[in-house]
Amino acid sequence: MTDEKPRSHGRLAISASLRPRELMTDTPALKGAWRARIVTLFPEAFPGTLGLSLTGKALQEGRWALETIDLRPFGIGRHRNVDDTPAGGGAGMVLRADVVASALNQAAVGTPVDRARWPVVYLSPRGRRFDQATARAWAAADGVTLLCGRFEGVDQRVLDHYAVEEVSLGDFVLTGGEIAAQAMIDAAVRLLPGVLGNAASTEEESHSHGLLEHPQYTKPQVWEGREIPPVLMSGHHGEIEKWRRAEAERITRERRPDLWTARKASSTK
Numbered sequence: 207m208t209d210e211k212p213r214s215h216g217r218l219a220i221s222a223s224l225r226p227r228e229l230m231t232d233t234p235a236l237k238g239a240w241r242a243r244i245v246t247l248f249p250e251a252f253p254g255t256l257g258l259s260l261t262g263k264a265l266q267e268g269r270w271a272l273e274t275i276d277l278r279p280f281g282i283g284r285h286r287n288v289d290d291t292p293a294g295g296g297a298g299m300v301l302r303a304d305v306v307a308s309a310l311n312q313a314a315v316g317t318p319v320d321r322a323r324w325p326v327v328y329l330s331p332r333g334r335r336f337d338q339a340t341a342r343a344w345a346a347a348d349g350v351t352l353l354c355g356r357f358e359g360v361d362q363r364v365l366d367h368y369a370v371e372e373v374s375l376g377d378f379v380l381t382g383g384e385i386a387a388q389a390m391i392d393a394a395v396r397l398l399p400g401v402l403g404n405a406a407s408t409e410e411e412s413h414s415h416g417l418l419e420h421p422q423y424t425k426p427q428v429w430e431g432r433e434i435p436p437v438l439m440s441g442h443h444g445e446i447e448k449w450r451r452a453e454a455e456r457i458t459r460e461r462r463p464d465l466w467t468a469r470k471a472s473s474t475k
């Protein structure tokens with residue numbers, strides 16, 4: 207992907223300021239396209255699943271851009287060391303503040319200072335939990351910088367110094383931030399204009415109005431003795447809407463009482 211020459215019909219915005227090339231790989235993007243900048247020890251993990259299906263097609267079309275910044279070349283000494291033992295002792299290694307800072311400086315080139323327009327995030331199990339509202343906020347920004355940790359994490363001073371926001375994929379611990387970064391980018395990119403074929407599908411799906419989605423069915427009409435609910439075959443759009451709504455409410459109430467309570471609280475004005 208990195209060796210691919212951008213086509214020369216003038217719609218591609220190539221940002222010359224982002225070189226040196228060996229420190230960053232990117233994909234050609236349309237002018238003003240949403241950008242994800244990933245600081246990682248494993249740039250080869252990208253685009254990963256983001257290169258498939260709708261997000262992959264949109265990436266190829268330049269509707270969004272992916273730029274990985276390899277942490278390794280910023281490492282110290284002949285061995286390009288990026289980590290060291292934790293101060294105070296204990297297991298594992300910690301990514302060095304100076305090394306991460308150099309990579310974050312590189313990632314900041316040409317980005318807006320306003321964090322609403324360009325969030326700068328460390329993927330971290332200690333962070334605020336990622337959700338659909340965050341995906342929407344990121345999709346509305348110009349782009350995001352995501353710092354992927356490894357080992358025991360990152361020296362706290364670099365997070366404080368750059369006012370890096372910590373965001374978690376959920377209450378569990380991964381080996382590194384790369385999978386979390388891909389999950390969050392996927393959630394944001396599919397909200398960008400033109401990425402999903404059918405724009406309406408982001409309006410009605412789970413978490414868009416504080417409800418989980420109703421069940422879905424497709425052919426065959428009878429499978430293993432199980433029928434598609436007859437109302438869905440009735441052609442009566444009003445009834446179908448009512449049924450879907452009721453099912454969405456039932457499922458939300460049963461599975462996520464927390465969402466259901468929050469929803470009721472916000473609807474009683």
Ligand code: SAH
Nearest residue numbers: 329330355359374375379380381382383386
């Ligand atoms: N010692 C840390 C965990 C380090 S896990 C702690 O106890 O908090 C190594 C890296 O994986 C982290 O630096 C982070 O970037 C990533 N990671 C792990 N779990 C994650 C989660 N739930 N969400 C986002 N990133 C996570």
